[in-house]
Amino acid sequence: MEPVTVIGAGLAGSEAAWQLARRGIPVRLKEMKPEKMTPAHHTPWFGELVCSNSLRSDQLENAVGLLKEELRRMGSLILACADAHRVEAGGALAVDRHGFAQAITEKIRSHPLITVVEEEVTALPAEGNVIVASGPLTSDPLAEAIRDFFPESHYLNFFDAAAPLVTFESVDMDSAFFASRYDKGTPDYINCPMTEEEYDAFWTQLCAAQEAEVHGFEDKNVFEGCMPVEVMARRGKQTLCYGPLKPRGLKDPKTGKEPFAVVQLRRDNADGTIYNLVGFQTHLKWPEQKRVFSMIPALKNAEFVRYGVMHRNTYLDSPRLLDRYYRVKKEPRICFAGQITGVEGYVESTASGFLAAVELARRLEGKPPVDFPRETATGALALYVSNESVADFQPMNVNFGIIPPLGYRVKGKRNKNAELSKRALEILDTLDVAGR
Numbered sequence: 228m229e230p231v232t233v234i235g236a237g238l239a240g241s242e243a244a245w246q247l248a249r250r251g252i253p254v255r256l257k258e259m260k261p262e263k264m265t266p267a268h269h270t271p272w273f274g275e276l277v278c279s280n281s282l283r284s285d286q287l288e289n290a291v292g293l294l295k296e297e298l299r300r301m302g303s304l305i306l307a308c309a310d311a312h313r314v315e316a317g318g319a320l321a322v323d324r325h326g327f328a329q330a331i332t333e334k335i336r337s338h339p340l341i342t343v344v345e346e347e348v349t350a351l352p353a354e355g356n357v358i359v360a361s362g363p364l365t366s367d368p369l370a371e372a373i374r375d376f377f378p379e380s381h382y383l384n385f386f387d388a389a390a391p392l393v394t395f396e397s398v399d400m401d402s403a404f405f406a407s408r409y410d411k412g413t414p415d416y417i418n419c420p421m422t423e424e425e426y427d428a429f430w431t432q433l434c435a436a437q438e439a440e441v442h443g444f445e446d447k448n449v450f451e452g453c454m455p456v457e458v459m460a461r462r463g464k465q466t467l468c469y470g471p472l473k474p475r476g477l478k479d480p481k482t483g484k485e486p487f488a489v490v491q492l493r494r495d496n497a498d499g500t501i502y503n504l505v506g507f508q509t510h511l512k513w514p515e516q517k518r519v520f521s522m523i524p525a526l527k528n529a530e531f532v533r534y535g536v537m538h539r540n541t542y543l544d545s546p547r548l549l550d551r552y553y554r555v556k557k558e559p560r561i562c563f564a565g566q567i568t569g570v571e572g573y574v575e576s577t578a579s580g581f582l583a584a585v586e587l588a589r590r591l592e593g594k595p596p597v598d599f600p601r602e603t604a605t606g607a608l609a610l611y612v613s614n615e616s617v618a619d620f621q622p623m624n625v626n627f628g629i630i631p632p633l634g635y636r637v638k639g640k641r642n643k644n645a646e647l648s649k650r651a652l653e654i655l656d657t658l659d660v661a662g663r
């Protein structure tokens with residue numbers, strides 16, 4: 228059988244190569260390290276963690292905990308190496324980063340069906356099955372080739388400038404109201420009103436909040452053309468009230484008047500389970516975002532499924548380009564996997580590499596696809612990334628907001644999440660995903 232070419236031996240590429248090989252499919256794994264390093268990679272090892280050594284929560288009440296458990300049950304290489312190199316970190320799965328990456332490298336290098344080719348890929352292979360997993364810091368020549376491969380250059384982004392996302396059910400609708408400005412069109416926006424006193428307190432904290440670190444390789448161009456909300460706020464007390472917090476044409480039905488300021492939330496998915504804070508692109512540290520944005524009365528108990536970010540990140544406008552198997556719609560022999568598809572995070576990148584490889588292996592074996600259901604975290608993530616109804620696509624961590632609700636009430640968020648996980652794992656156990 229012709230080998231599948233996997234580009235990049237990071238988390239997604241290593242997982243994909245392993246899943247193909249364990250199903251008897253030969254792999255040509257191309258990795259540019261150690262000859263050429265991205266600005267964040269520093270070792271020759273595969274599956275290198277570029278920043279934190281934590282793979283986040285390992286609890287089933289947390290969506291990333293569920294995703295890990297799914298991957299474990301399905302025989303993920305990355306999860307097996309993470310579990311074997313775990314260091315104490317409370318409820319999180321943190322690893323000895325060198326032991327972890329070395330274990331992945333040894334497994335990959337010693338598999339008889341995987342041939343490692345140390346070279347920088349500068350063009351998409353013209354033939355054969357390919358999984359592109361070159362990550363958020365894909366080298367420039369390959370990024371250019373990917374951009375040229377798609378019909379529109381704006382389908383490949385180089386920077387992330389995203390506003391936070393919250394779940395609909397966590398917005399206090401006793402405080403907020405649905406309306407569109409001047410009642411034009413349908414009342415699609417959720418409006419979160421603020422009195423002058425509330426706005427003053429919010430503005431003071433916003434101006435003083437701590438910003439995230441700028442990595443050495445991220446120059447100031449990241450922030451050009453998209454001003455963070457905290458920078459806009461520092462220009463003057465009224466600036467936001469003439470910008471994203473403008474109250475004009477938005478009467479609060481409870482008072483019949485325009486509030487002093489209004490934060491608008493726009494629907495982020497077709498189901499209406501997730502909303503984004505309009506105009507709130509931000510570079511604040513995540514705990515600061517939670518602290519300051521929770522001062523907006525309707526968001527006092529908001530559940531943030533993604534915080535705002537502004538950083539270097541190469542990713543596709545996947546809802547326009549990829550299907551639920553992370554395949555390119557216009558040329559299905561090519562799949563993408565990992566952070567470049569717009570999934571966000573170590574475990575999410577691993578999961579996309581896993582799914583892309585398993586579905587490709589099944590095609591090559593002449594079997595029907597697994598079609599991971601939406602109730603599973605693995606399936607929900609792939610369906611979100613390929614969901615055409617997501618208009619303004621931004622990378623996202625896995626979260627329970629993209630998994631269908633239970634359909635019955637469970638008291639308490641932790642209990643509800645535990646039930647969602649239980650359902651997901653029961654479904655997962657019925658799927659035919661075992662390797663050979």
Ligand SMILES: Cc1cc2nc3c(=O)[nH]c(=O)nc-3n(C[C@H](O)[C@H](O)[C@H](O)COP(=O)(O)OP(=O)(O)OC[C@H]3O[C@@H](n4cnc5c(N)ncnc54)[C@H](O)[C@@H]3O)c2cc1C
Nearest residue numbers: 235237238239259278279348361362366565566572573576
């Ligand atoms: C600076 C930074 C910090 C991050 N911190 C975290 C964090 O703390 N926690 C978290 O969960 N997520 C974090 N992320 C996001 C994301 O989870 C990681 O980037 C993750 O490693 C993505 O996995 P991946 O497999 O898609 O890409 P990577 O792990 O980056 O793997 C891509 C591989 O492709 C190789 N490659 C690139 N171009 C080519 C080419 N042309 N030819 C051949 N090989 C190539 C690279 O050398 C690399 O080995 C961070 C991202 C960045 C950029």
